[in-house]
Amino acid sequence: MASLPSVETKYIRNFCIIAHIDHGKSTLADRLLEETGAVTSREMKSQLLDDLALERQRGITIKARAVAMPFQRDGIDYQLNLIDTPGHVDFQYEVSRSLACCEGALLLVDAFQGVEAQTMANAFAAMEHDLTIVPVINKIDLVHARSDEVAEEMMNSLGTDPDECVRVSAKTGQGVAGLLDAIIDRIPPPTGDPGGALQAMVFDSNYDDFRGAITYIRVMQGTVRTGQKIRFLRAESEHEVVELGQFAPSRVACDELAAGQVGYLICNIKSLGDVHIGDTVTVPGKHSAEALPGYDQPRPMVYCGLFPSDGQEFSDLRDALERLAVNDPSFEFEPETSDALGFGFRCGFLGLLHMEIIQQRLENESDIDLVQTAPNVTYEIITKKGETLMIHKPQDVPDPGEIDEFRQPIVKCNVIVPEDYIGAVIQLCQERRGIQRNQEYLGAGRAMLTYNIPLAEVIYDLHDRIKSCTRGYGTLDYEIVGYEAADLSRLDILVNGNRVDALSVVCHRADADRRGRAVAKKLKTEIERHMFEVAVQAAIGSRVIARETVPAMRKNVTAKCYGGDVSRKRKLLQKQKEGKKRMKAIGNVEISQKAFMSVLSSGDD
Structure with a gap:
């Protein structure tokens, strides 16, 4: 074109x-x-x-x-x-x-x-x-x-x-x-002066394997031209404009973009760290413009671990995550290691759908097979020493004796429903520990309920449950309002006495028994039997709240004894018992990837 x-x-x-x-x-x-x-x-x-x-x-x-x-x-x-x-x-x-x-x-x-x-x-x-x-x-x-x-x-x-x-x-x-x-x-026209000092807002970008980073800009003031030297104020880097253009809807090159126009620029930027969404583009030297306010940095509220199912793909996963982060600044990641899953990344998302989309984009666009740990939200802990800790993963929760106050994120939920379903929605919100703040009618037969609900109770399936109990007519919107103290604890899963870090969760103390029992039962069916019995326990701190036992494989050592003195049978059984005890002391329990996935995918069930 x-x-x-x-x-x-x-x-x-x-x-x-x-x-x-x-x-x-x-x-x-x-x-x-x-x-x-x-x-x-x-x-x-x-x-x-x-x-x-x-x-x-x-x-x-x-x-x-x-x-x-x-x-x-x-x-x-x-x-x-x-x-x-x-x-x-x-x-x-x-x-x-x-x-x-x-x-x-x-x-x-x-x-x-x-x-x-x-x-x-x-x-x-x-x-x-x-x-x-x-x-x-x-x-x-x-x-x-x-x-x-x-x-x-x-x-x-x-x-x-x-x-x-x-x-x-x-x-x-x-x-x-x-x-x-x-x-x-x-709609009023833009107010910028095409003859002023160049000032453009970076509102998006993506990465092209052949052209490098493609930066989407809205020119607020001045004019940018092909071949011109420009400066990114936040990144403090200078580049030459190789190509300018607009989307119509595919990329169409042009010679200049003036104040009020929206388009893209290509500067052969190969380093992904040089492009920041919300940055200001201007000219280098004394004629440069002031930085624009930019955007508030989004705060990820849901975290989970992403691990390559094949450990060899760790560097491929890191490259794919870096490319996605250029295109989506609301997504963040940092390396982490897990005893159970090896090397991977702790990733932060805005919500559960955002997490699902990122995971699918990684699998589809980069062809990486992923293992994902259970999602959790960010908590705040005040220690006995007066320090404030931000907890992004359950493994970081200190021992109960060191915690003075455990705080959870609270969201304000606006639920719009037909009046016939108000009772069902109120009951659902109360089950999720919600506190009602307001109820108003928008018109004939439609009401808006406002509740404060813990974010952990919202992200998993509240949206789906509201759709179910209102036959598809209810809609939900939420925004973070802050942190409030709650009776929370870290629930650990122990297999053969060893804590499995990938299965730890933070939950309300009233829910801990139910969730611990459910995970222990699930693991009992998934862990393969060993030559010794394996204890699967759920614990809060040092207190065990649920236990299941995977029975040992057993050989009938008395099969060859027919008749004779019973003490001979007892001697063989005692010998077998001591052997199993010694095996348990030095044996390792192998938890298959399938067992992990079945527990993680079951979520709250």
């Missing part, structure tokens, strides 16, 4: 689409691409911007994608820069990065499902960034569409004017032309 026509800053519109999961963001992006002629009908395919194989396989957006769309109205050439964002709560960080690069946002709501938990979270985030919000009601072609009621719901919960709602069908294209007019008329 030829390069995009250059336009004045006042004719540029930067906007993103924010919505709850499955409200039609990616489909609406497809219609906008078609309507503006950014892609031909031959190139068109559904969910065009979801180009990761995993996105197409799961039908969800994981990475935010930018695309520039040329559009002509009344003889004037406009450039509409769209950033398509994910809807799942785990990828909220991707949304926040997109909001910082835009002046406006299309707030998309399903004409049947109405305002959902993530709709409100995204809308408030857009308001915090002072974005102009264009409310859009999608799926008006549905037989069960209730557009007027949804417009009223939006007014009650978000304060939007029902008359300003643009009604579209992303599937059929109905109303999309009117939406383009609303984007041009309502």
Whole structure:
């Protein structure tokens, strides 16, 4: 494709689409691409911007994608820069990065499902960034569409004017032309000066094996040109711009990017440490601009160990993790060793879906077979000496005698449900040690419940359980509010008296008996029988709370004794008993990989 026509800053519109999961963001992006002629009908395919194989396989957006769309109205050439964002709560960080690069946002709501938990979270985030919000009601072609009621719901919960709602069908294209007019008329143009000192925000990047790091930027001020020397302020490195361009939606090279434009630059950066999301790009020397505020560093809340099933793949796994970390700054990792699993990495994620996606991307893109330990959240411990420890893995929990206070992360959960299911959701939240903070009605028959719940009780399966008990109509959104003291303890699993570090978990003391008994029973069936009996124990500190015994293989040593004195049989049995005792003292218990995987995969069961 030829390069995009250059336009004045006042004719540029930067906007993103924010919505709850499955409200039609990616489909609406497809219609906008078609309507503006950014892609031909031959190139068109559904969910065009979801180009990761995993996105197409799961039908969800994981990475935010930018695309520039040329559009002509009344003889004037406009450039509409769209950033398509994910809807799942785990990828909220991707949304926040997109909001910082835009002046406006299309707030998309399903004409049947109405305002959902993530709709409100995204809308408030857009308001915090002072974005102009264009409310859009999608799926008006549905037989069960209730557009007027949804417009009223939006007014009650978000304060939007029902008359300003643009009604579209992303599937059929109905109303999309009117939406383009609303984007041009309502969203303000960027404010930057193309003649000022260069100041550009790095909002994303990925790694190409042939070109090195490809940096996605939004130019706030000034102009960047091919061949120019630039400086990354945070990385304190200087490079020459080899190629500039925009996404239309594939990469299209151009000679310069001016204030207000969104695009990419390639500088042959081979070192992954030179690119930081949220960094500022400027020119070296005395004409350089000040650093932009950037982004708050995301705090991973769920941790688990990733180990290669074949120890030889350790360096391959490290390279694959480094490449992923360039593309996803909310993911972090550090090396760790486990007595049971060997060398691997301790990885931090924003949530359980984020963890699952990273694991699948590693297996699909880098072809590495992984073993994953049980996920756990970050805890805070105040020791008797007054020190504050952040605990990312159960093995780091000190002995109970050294702990003054054990704190767990608490999240504020907003659950939006039809009123028929309020009782079931309240019961579920109370089972998860939730404390109710608020209950309000959004419209006819729909209520929002607000609870404070420990994060460890939320991440495993609360979302799925809410979907089950509300027949798919309930939606959940959560945000971290802080740490609170709780009656927690580390549950250790001992096999033949030795602690198995990979199976340790932190749990509430009231749950410890149930979980310890469940893991011990599971291991009893999975550990192969040895020549001596093997004790499988669950313990809190030095107190054993559950035990199962794997019986020894036994040879009938008295089979050859027929008749005669009973003392001869006793002597043989005593000899066998002493032999087994000696074996137990020096023998090692082999726990197969299959046994580990079965216990880890069973989770809370």
